[in-house]
Amino acid sequence: MTRFRFFHAADIHLDSPLRGLSSLEGSAVARVRTATREALDTLVGLAIEEAVDFLIIAGDLYDGDWRDYKTGLFFAAQMGRLKKEGIPVYLLHGNHDAESQITRRLDLPDNVHVFGPRSAETFVLDELKVVLHGQSFLQRDVTDNLVPQYPPPVPGAFNIGVLHTGLGGMGGHANYAPCAIDDLTNKGYDYWALGHVHQASVLHENPHVVFPGNLQGRHAREVGAKGATLVTVEDGDIVELSMIPCDxxxxxxxxxxxxxxxxxxxxxxxxxxxxxxxxxxxxxxxxxxxxxxxxxxxxxxxxxxxxxxxxxxxxxxxxxxxxxxxxxxxxxxxxxGEVDSETLAEREDAIGDLQRLLQEATMDKDLLVQIEDDIGKLVRQLPHEVRGNIDDGVLRAVVDGDFTALINEVSPYLSARLTAPEE
Missing domain, CATH: 3.30.750 (Transcription Regulator spoIIAA)
Known part of the structure; x- marks a missing residue:
């Protein structure tokens, strides 16, 4: 009986900068700052403890270009731990990795096998009768469906497709390397090791199509347990699939x-x-x-x-x-507030005047055009990742260019500031 196990991880975003922490101190904040490193350290420790046969990292190992080589050296050291235990790693570069120039120049231990970006590449594990097919991103914005370029399955082997994809824009993620579930399930592979979507999910079984989610939540939109998927295969069939927390x-x-x-x-x-x-x-x-x-x-x-x-x-x-x-x-x-905006607008004082002004502002075309001129042009200069990761309602309205919503968002705040008692 042929039996093997592997870890499938993705979206580690090693040393990802955590917004809003630069001015804060304390051991808890320090733990949040180093969380992505500690999560990777945990994954490597679990891979060794579980004696897995190999590890797959399906893109976005890094988080764009590094400030220095420390990020890459840390990763190389972790891969060295796996090399010592005879565990190979199959790494695919995603959209964030494609931004990094240092990534292409850093030598990694020889147990790390990187899928090339020019065309789909196949790695063969003869003893396990496993083949892995994958293609890294050459640049950040990959808009083509890469699946048709992947080779046909190898007969008599357990075929794994490794792909970084938005799969139609799941979870609000940018739709890089777009494809459909049918593209994957019809390919003839046994397992699709996907990356890019940060919420863990098994989208199909037999063949399995799996997002492991990211290894460590980085902000309040990434709640709950985060980790990697541990897969057990016996005689060509997946007999166990478990999400193992690493956060x-x-x-x-x-x-x-x-x-x-x-x-x-x-x-x-x-x-x-x-x-x-x-x-x-x-x-x-x-x-x-x-x-x-x-x-x-x-x-x-x-x-x-x-x-x-x-x-x-x-x-x-x-x-x-x-x-x-x-x-x-x-x-x-x-x-x-206990008093609604309509009631406030009926008051014959400055508070009522403000409320009526705010209500009328959403229909003032000249005002909306002025806001667009003053704010909209600045917002459009923000990088995509900054614009895509905003969860504040006011900023979200500005980024979306919905200035009516912006006025509706700030109106309660302005009213509250005016009516609040002094401390």
Missing amino acids: VVRWAVLSVPLADVERFGDVIDRIDDAVEAAIPTANGRLLACRIVLEGRTAIHDQLFASEDRMLAEARARALGLGDEVAWVEKVVISTQ
């Missing part, structure tokens, strides 16, 4: 209802309770969380006026739960 920081978005809250101190208590309740979901890892305050509350205006203080106190409470147990990344105010 060292686990992200979560925690909703905190404030409908019955009337004191600022109670808000901090609610945040504290939500964080503490979520800690077990991290399974011993650092819980990095974004807090979303929701509901109609009497202190809606006060929350906006005390935003910085609230974040500081929430972080202090999280630190009080223990060293590197939890960290609060951000507090998002999505509450509503």
Whole structure:
């Protein structure tokens, strides 16, 4: 009986810069900064512990061009650990890797086999009767379907296709190397090791089409367990497929209802309770969380006026739960005041004037054109990755060029700032 096992990983984004941390300090922040390295270290340790026969990395090992060689040297050292144990690695370069010039010049240990970018390439593992087919990205924006260029399956072998693809733009990811599920399932391969989409999913079985997700969540849009897929094959059939967590920081978005809250101190208590309740979901890892305050509350205006203080106190409470147990990344105010905007607009004072002005602004074509002239041109100069990774509602509206939505986003904030009591 022929039996083998392999790890399928992707989207490691080694040393990916984590936005918003440059001015912050503390052991929890340091853990978040080094999380992608620690996750790779964990993966390599698990590969050795599980004695897998090989490791596949299906693109975006790196995160664009490096500042120096330290990123590549760290990866080379990790691959050296696998070489010592006789574990080969099959690496495909994705869109982020294609940006890196250093990637092409760094020598890696000879157990690392890199798929070429000019055409699909095949590696053969004779003892296991396994063949791997794949093609790296030559440049970032690969808009062609690469699957037709992959060779036909090798008879009598377990055929694995390695591909970095948006698969039609799944999960809002850029649709690089676009293809359809039918393109993959009709190819005749036994397993498709995909990369690029950061949410783990098994899209088809027999043949298996698998995204392992990214190895480590990097922000609050990448919540839950992250890791790699461990595949066991016996006599040409996949008998077990498991997602193995490798993350060292686990992200979560925690909703905190404030409908019955009337004191600022109670808000901090609610945040504290939500964080503490979520800690077990991290399974011993650092819980990095974004807090979303929701509901109609009497202190809606006060929350906006005390935003910085609230974040500081929430972080202090999280630190009080223990060293590197939890960290609060951000507090998002999505509450509503007890008095709605229509009622405010009926007031005969400055607050009513402001509310009526904001309501009329969305229909003021001259104002919208002016906003477009002042802001739109600047936003269009932002790199694609920056524009694609914005989750703030105000900035999202600006990037999308939806200036009516922009006015609707800032209106509650302006009203709250004007009506909030002074601290």
